[in-house]
Amino acid sequence: MKEELFVSGRDIPNIDPYLNIWHWQIPGYLYLGGLAAGILFFAALYTILNKEKEMQATVKWASFIPPIALVVGLFFLFLDLKHKPFFWQLYTTIRLESPMSWGAWVLMAITPLSFIWAGSYLREAWPKWDWKFKFLYDFEAWVQRNRYWFAWPILFLSVILGIYTGILLSAFNARPLWNTSILGPLFLTSGMSTGVAAILLLTKDKTERHRLTVIDLILIGIEVFLIIHLIMGFRASTAVQIEASRLFLGGQFTVVFWTFVFTLGLIFPAILEVLELRGYHLPAYIPAILVLFGGLVFRFIMVEAGQITRYLY
Amino acid sequence: MKTRREFIKISALGLGGVAALSSISPLTRGASAIEKLLGLNRNKPRIVKRVPSYCEVCFWKCALWADVDDSGRVVNLTGNADDPHCNGRLCPRGTGGIGMLYDEDRLKKPLIRVNGENGQTFREASWEEALDLVANKLKEIADKYGPESIALFNHGSPGHHLGHLLKALGSDNIAAPSYAQCRGPREVGFEFTFGTGVGSPEPTDIRDTRCLVLIGSHIGENMHNGQVQEMSDAIDRGATIITVDPRFSTAASKSKYWLPIKPATDIALLLAWINVLITEELYDKDFVEKYTTGFDKLKSYIRPFTPEWAYGITTLEPDLIRKTAREMGSAAPAVIVHPGRHVTWYGDDTQRARAVAILNALLGNWGRRGGFYFKEAKPLPEYPTPEYPKPSWSWKDVTNDKYPAARLSVSNALIDASIHSEDKPARIKAWLVAGTNLPLTIPQKDTLEKAFQDIEFLMVLDTMPMEITGYADVVLPECTYLERDDDIRNEPHRELNIAVRLAAMEPMYDTKPGWWVARELGLRLGLEKYFPWKEYREVIEWQLSQIGTSVDEMQRLGVKKFEGRKTPLYAETPEDYQFKTPSGKIELYSEQLESMGFDAIPRFTQHPEPPEGYYRLIYGRAPMHTFSRTANNPYLVDLMKENSVWVNPRVAALWGLKNGQYVWLKNQDGVVSHFPTKVRITERIRWDSVYIVHGFGHHDKKLSRAYGRGANDTELITRVSVDPLMGGTGMRGNFVTFVTENPGKEVVS
Amino acid sequence: MRYAMAIDTRKCVGCGDCVVACQVENNVPIGYCRDWVVESMAGTYPKLEIEIRSERCNHCDNAPCVRCCPTGASHIVEGGIVLVTHQKCIGCGACIQSCPYDARYSHPDGYVDKCTFCNHRIAEGKDPACVSVCPTKCMYFGDLDDPNSPVSKALQDRRYKTLAPEAGTHPQIYYLL
Numbered sequence A: 001m002k003e004e005l006f007v008s009g010r011d012i013p014n015i016d017p018y019l020n021i022w023h024w025q026i027p028g029y030l031y032l033g034g035l036a037a038g039i040l041f042f043a044a045l046y047t048i049l050n051k052e053k054e055m056q057a058t059v060k061w062a063s064f065i066p067p068i069a070l071v072v073g074l075f076f077l078f079l080d081l082k083h084k085p086f087f088w089q090l091y092t093t094i095r096l097e098s099p100m101s102w103g104a105w106v107l108m109a110i111t112p113l114s115f116i117w118a119g120s121y122l123r124e125a126w127p128k129w130d131w132k133f134k135f136l137y138d139f140e141a142w143v144q145r146n147r148y149w150f151a152w153p154i155l156f157l158s159v160i161l162g163i164y165t166g167i168l169l170s171a172f173n174a175r176p177l178w179n180t181s182i183l184g185p186l187f188l189t190s191g192m193s194t195g196v197a198a199i200l201l202l203t204k205d206k207t208e209r210h211r212l213t214v215i216d217l218i219l220i221g222i223e224v225f226l227i228i229h230l231i232m233g234f235r236a237s238t239a240v241q242i243e244a245s246r247l248f249l250g251g252q253f254t255v256v257f258w259t260f261v262f263t264l265g266l267i268f269p270a271i272l273e274v275l276e277l278r279g280y281h282l283p284a285y286i287p288a289i290l291v292l293f294g295g296l297v298f299r300f301i302m303v304e305a306g307q308i309t310r311y312l313y
Numbered sequence B: 001m002k003t004r005r006e007f008i009k010i011s012a013l014g015l016g017g018v019a020a021l022s023s024i025s026p027l028t029r030g031a032s033a034i035e036k037l038l039g040l041n042r043n044k045p046r047i048v049k050r051v052p053s054y055c056e057v058c059f060w061k062c063a064l065w066a067d068v069d070d071s072g073r074v075v076n077l078t079g080n081a082d083d084p085h086c087n088g089r090l091c092p093r094g095t096g097g098i099g100m101l102y103d104e105d106r107l108k109k110p111l112i113r114v115n116g117e118n119g120q121t122f123r124e125a126s127w128e129e130a131l132d133l134v135a136n137k138l139k140e141i142a143d144k145y146g147p148e149s150i151a152l153f154n155h156g157s158p159g160h161h162l163g164h165l166l167k168a169l170g171s172d173n174i175a176a177p178s179y180a181q182c183r184g185p186r187e188v189g190f191e192f193t194f195g196t197g198v199g200s201p202e203p204t205d206i207r208d209t210r211c212l213v214l215i216g217s218h219i220g221e222n223m224h225n226g227q228v229q230e231m232s233d234a235i236d237r238g239a240t241i242i243t244v245d246p247r248f249s250t251a252a253s254k255s256k257y258w259l260p261i262k263p264a265t266d267i268a269l270l271l272a273w274i275n276v277l278i279t280e281e282l283y284d285k286d287f288v289e290k291y292t293t294g295f296d297k298l299k300s301y302i303r304p305f306t307p308e309w310a311y312g313i314t315t316l317e318p319d320l321i322r323k324t325a326r327e328m329g330s331a332a333p334a335v336i337v338h339p340g341r342h343v344t345w346y347g348d349d350t351q352r353a354r355a356v357a358i359l360n361a362l363l364g365n366w367g368r369r370g371g372f373y374f375k376e377a378k379p380l381p382e383y384p385t386p387e388y389p390k391p392s393w394s395w396k397d398v399t400n401d402k403y404p405a406a407r408l409s410v411s412n413a414l415i416d417a418s419i420h421s422e423d424k425p426a427r428i429k430a431w432l433v434a435g436t437n438l439p440l441t442i443p444q445k446d447t448l449e450k451a452f453q454d455i456e457f458l459m460v461l462d463t464m465p466m467e468i469t470g471y472a473d474v475v476l477p478e479c480t481y482l483e484r485d486d487d488i489r490n491e492p493h494r495e496l497n498i499a500v501r502l503a504a505m506e507p508m509y510d511t512k513p514g515w516w517v518a519r520e521l522g523l524r525l526g527l528e529k530y531f532p533w534k535e536y537r538e539v540i541e542w543q544l545s546q547i548g549t550s551v552d553e554m555q556r557l558g559v560k561k562f563e564g565r566k567t568p569l570y571a572e573t574p575e576d577y578q579f580k581t582p583s584g585k586i587e588l589y590s591e592q593l594e595s596m597g598f599d600a601i602p603r604f605t606q607h608p609e610p611p612e613g614y615y616r617l618i619y620g621r622a623p624m625h626t627f628s629r630t631a632n633n634p635y636l637v638d639l640m641k642e643n644s645v646w647v648n649p650r651v652a653a654l655w656g657l658k659n660g661q662y663v664w665l666k667n668q669d670g671v672v673s674h675f676p677t678k679v680r681i682t683e684r685i686r687w688d689s690v691y692i693v694h695g696f697g698h699h700d701k702k703l704s705r706a707y708g709r710g711a712n713d714t715e716l717i718t719r720v721s722v723d724p725l726m727g728g729t730g731m732r733g734n735f736v737t738f739v740t741e742n743p744g745k746e747v748v749s
Numbered sequence C: 001m002r003y004a005m006a007i008d009t010r011k012c013v014g015c016g017d018c019v020v021a022c023q024v025e026n027n028v029p030i031g032y033c034r035d036w037v038v039e040s041m042a043g044t045y046p047k048l049e050i051e052i053r054s055e056r057c058n059h060c061d062n063a064p065c066v067r068c069c070p071t072g073a074s075h076i077v078e079g080g081i082v083l084v085t086h087q088k089c090i091g092c093g094a095c096i097q098s099c100p101y102d103a104r105y106s107h108p109d110g111y112v113d114k115c116t117f118c119n120h121r122i123a124e125g126k127d128p129a130c131v132s133v134c135p136t137k138c139m140y141f142g143d144l145d146d147p148n149s150p151v152s153k154a155l156q157d158r159r160y161k162t163l164a165p166e167a168g169t170h171p172q173i174y175y176l177l
Ligand SMILES: Nc1nc2c(c(=O)[nH]1)N[C@H]1C(S)=C(S)[C@@H](COP(=O)(O)OP(=O)(O)OC[C@H]3O[C@@H](n4cnc5c(=O)[nH]c(N)nc54)[C@H](O)[C@@H]3O)O[C@H]1N2
Pocket: B056, B155, B156, B158, B177, B178, B181, B182, B183, B341, B342, B434, B435, B436, B437, B438, B440, B441, B442, B443, B461, B462, B463, B464, B466, B468, B478, B479, B480, B481, B514, B619, B620, B626, B627, B628, B629, B630, B694, B713, B714, B717, B731
């Protein structure tokens, strides 16, 4: 028998018996960041590829989501901070080794860009909108002329943002469940996939829908591959990681993970999408909503479960 | 007319009870209160002075410095580096002593019991009123039944002051649980053998020993500071430790040999060890020849008690018994078979202590380096006061009739003498209680309850609203040890030394020192000639001046060491050594005992075994708590907030118990613990016993952190085996089983 | 200069004095702690072994908590001591997540706190509070670069281990076996 216990009665709030320092704010923040990154990526991509006409929802209508998602996400992050009056310290230094730091800076850069991007389409969506000041009209016109040049930094920053939402967790080697290089690509793919799903909810165009469905299927395929890889990786790794993977293989997260994330969030929407491509007409919002929901649950589970896994005790 | 004395649980002042039920965790409340009191949120306090004192969290009496900040508050306690009791290092309880000072549940004002409409309650009173009431009651009872009918139960420093008062009044009925519930049998066993008891601190030369044998003594959990420190030194020096304990104690984990003895069979092991030492001629022949009597009788007596014989009784392998005996023999004389301290286990404890003493004698370690050194105290004259009146009867009459070898008063005998029956009217009518929480200290609750009902008056002097206060007619709040001057400590040790306790800060709340209470009562009782001083500082100053020092000097030193021991530390010229026994020698065979009708050499007797489905209840200490007194100390509660019941995995499997599950314990007489305790499944205990730490399971709601935490071993000890020699209450003959469903008791969330 | 601590698991009795002393010395709120005591037992009755360890921040040579701190609140000072500047800390919890030893906690006032090796006492030439109270004198503190420091001496002639070396943090609390 092995018995290990704190004889000093250690029972620190949110640290013992297992870490619970991050609650809903961080997964919410990661989710919204990934979602925004996905949408911005495809908006920028199709702008650069000059497919703005066919991909109206991608480039235009969905672009109103990222600024909101980013602001709300940042607000979530702010809510998570325990020493709030000092939050400005984030922007007094750039620390490249700290994902938290460069994430904050990337958000600092991409959030205004996403506002400008959405703003340049605002009057197409709401023709009655009035910018009030002349210089704003001038600015709008300038942006509209130079969308292509805006698309490049957005493309670039959205990839970084997407990777960041994955890397943030995997940078914490101390949590065996997060300590894997697969988590970054996995969250990036998942973020892209939720972005695509969000656009799918908005598009009415057949070609756009078809194209996005294909992309989503590919992304789902990659995700499934990565998830299997992730778990196999854990099984072949150190004792603490084998222990960590048990959370999904019989442990307390097994049911939620395999039902909500894997089956309902990936496999089921993939099947529906395949059927759709084969010509069956199904309500298009169902797979999209499932993907969006699956992605959300995935982040909550990963944050929650990761904090339970530890090296000692 | 006499009304039944109800136990007052909820204070009429609505202080504790309501607060304890509030939704805020008592822990955090304690924290914020302490922080506020200490002003923790400002920067580091500026320490302006340090005041010498000694610790009162247990009775090792470590000398310490109290750091006082610029607002006059004690903020830190550290050991006095010159103190042989602590060598500059306090134990966790001592370091956490400020938790006792700043405990917001402290008694804050005198309380008087009143009969209200909804039963009995306390009301706050002024000191004037409370003291008048106590004095009148005592006078009334003394007039009616004689002053001898007033008894004092005490432990620790307030006892001396009230003892002086009581003796001045004409009663010598003063008892402490540290005798008949603690080390009495050991003292008597050693007196019969060596002519002197062991005393406190034990003169065991652990730091220089080559072999330390611990029989139940769980040093390391038993945190008596100097011994723990010396055991650590011994480990450093590679000494062999042999631990005999049914539980894998901390000490056992540091030992070369762990002997997981079947409880209640230690005498068999001791006899077998003696057998091996003698048959293999491992004993110190010169020593035995020069200093002992009765060896031949012992030798022939011991013959049948071979390790093989003991195996059947103790479940310990004969080989292990032989090996450990040889280890002792080869380390002799630098070997200690520790006499233990809390030794009231099975009723034949004086005889077990004798067996330990005999074993030590055979190893020739008395007065030897690494064995037992000769301790000596600095003689300190008492402040001159008139002779006490001679009582017409005293505890000796009550106790020695029944327990012929008792040298100090037996608390349980005084309790028996307080119970009234037709054929035996009570002789004791009033109690003063100071510094002892009798309901958690004295076994056999029924008897104690009867006494509480039969006595006419009960005054309690305490610092905390402990269970005992719930039975009092008048509760007097004493200030803590850090807020008062007190007696000079002059315990015997290797070096002659004294330590002082000076008040480090003004008493918080409306609390007073014990000496002040004693004097005020004395004045009211017309005993002013016994209290010719106004402040206790005068007494201290006078005593210090008699030994060539002063309060001024002691304020600087805290501890003062003196030259001029009368005896050497170790026996240098052993030829001359005279033992204080009738024969002047160590009595391996005790004719004294024989003449009193007891065994001259210890004998093994079988004790009752747990019935089917029951386990022997054994108990002990946790290093971070002292009995019941620290159970509400915020710092120490933070380290351990409740006890758990240790259960062997085999037993747990049998009962389907889960680790961490709460269970109630029920004893052989059907008594169920008031509160549940957590199951700790562990290989560290035999399957015939369960273990809990003593001092938990408080049921007074005014103790906001301690209330309802864990199980109380004392309430489960309904059977005691009384030591026929000295009245010790053997408490380990109780058996418990598990109750997994709430038996309808109060539950605390 | 490299400060480190060595703790003799053979002598430690798990009393928790180091924990109380730290709480009092460093105003650690009740319910929280910068150090704690772990007892780990292995075996089956009656062949049992216990290791008792007083644990705290390991002041890692390769400290992930410092690396992941977005504001620089967590930093390393002279002697390898890892510290947190409370006024720079935003309470994001990243360092807490990154510590394999769970040595940090979120102070009720919002910032993150942890063992400082009592740098305020070291500056006065004293031992850390926990070291100076330990009744079994089982803790040794000092400069590893000084071969005569108590910690160097303790490590010279004893076997020792560190905790979770596989986490790659190069911890500087050594446990003498
Ligand atoms: N079941 C069981 N019973 C036991 C034991 C056991 O292990 N199990 N152990 C036995 C042993 S070895 C002993 S020595 C005894 C100890 O028995 P006690 O000395 O009765 O032990 P405590 O429970 O600590 O009670 C101490 C009381 O003193 C009060 N007190 C503390 N400081 C002061 C002070 O400065 N002034 C005043 N006036 N009061 C103060 C506390 O609030 C508390 O009410 O218990 C014995 N009884």
